[in-house]
Amino acid sequence: MNATLVIEWVVKSLVIILVLTGGFAYTTLYERKVLARMQVRRGPNRAGPLGILQPVADGIKLIFKEELTPHNADKFIFTVAPVITVVPALVITAVVPWGREISLFGRTFTLYLSNVNVAVLYILSVTSISVYGITLAGWSSNNKYATLGGVRATAQMISYELALGCAYIGPILIVGSMSLVDIVEAQAGVWFIFLQPVAFLVYFLASLAEVNRAPFDMPEAEQELTAGYHTEYSGMKFALFFMAEYIKMIAVAMIGVSLFLGGYLGPGIDRFPILGPVYLFIKVAVWLFVIIWVRATLPRIRYDRLMALGWKVMFPLALLSVMITALVLLFVES
């Protein structure tokens, strides 16, 4: 443990955070563009060529907005809640590998921040923390719609977390390790989406519910709850909630790609390790496209159906998938 090594990890952390915040900004543009095209519109095209400066304009606008706090809100929690929401969203990505080792300036770098051997458990626990931020935000606003939105978010997230947790078990069973680096490397032959189709489907749907995306965006159903838990938020604090949602979207896409779609692996990765992040980027972009596509296609489902789907369909299905995987593995080995 020497100074250069610490500097290396600080630089890596900064790079990841910059990539994620930049990725957040451009995911918003990506979403608006794709949605617009699916609705036969053009989308933002005024700020810069093809609208590529739109996120910058939005960011500058949000920084110079007045921030309002309701006079009867719980002021401290009201300020801390966006922080509690956004930090876990960023921190999840610490264990996702971006590639193998590369040589740069005569030194060897690993293209991941940390190869924790309980990575999947870490992801599961850190994602749960951001629920607190949303619930506290809803509660501290002292607004009935916001409170309802926050409570709904909690109930929804805990319902889908079970299915999500079971979906992780399939790849772990096959690999025998919880480290994401090991899981990705084990997919050099065949991607786990082909070995674990049910787990993949459950993961995809449950992750949509975890990040509150359509058709599971109940906590912010604007027709019935105004804007849900962030009704009272404005300016930068609102931007932080927005950022948390999109960064979580990117994070679940990265984790899903690593678990089921071969992560950073792709043709030619052995000869050119620098291609790793490129493959990861392409796969994440495709995953995000599917998420946006789902939003453009499906209407929001009713709340009681959402709970029923989580408990009565997804969770038993995921458990069944785990059992079948275990039995098949037993037969393959013997």
Next chain:
Amino acid sequence: MLSDWLYVGIFLVIATFLPFVAITLAGILGPKKPNRLKSTIYECGIETVGETWVQFRAQYYIFALVFVVFDVETVLLYPWAVAYNQLGLFAVAEAVLFVLILFAALVYAWRKGALRWF
């Protein structure tokens, strides 16, 4: 191994720094012209009626309770899954039994109406 957690720690500190800087920066740069009407809460245009921080329905509580039971049991499957290759037939039979008990509990909660949203 321990150093891997140190890197996560460094990342956590830097990640916490970001929202604080953003909020502080916006607090300095943004205009501040408060008035009585602006700081009222927005519900639907008219003044809000009654308390917000009241007790909410017990259904959420029941879901939370069922969740805790199943979440703890699901997490027990993780070490089993990691060590699966070294365990052999007995452990598999045990895990199948375990999941069957889980299923029975789910069916029980289901039949009791704990999973019904009304």
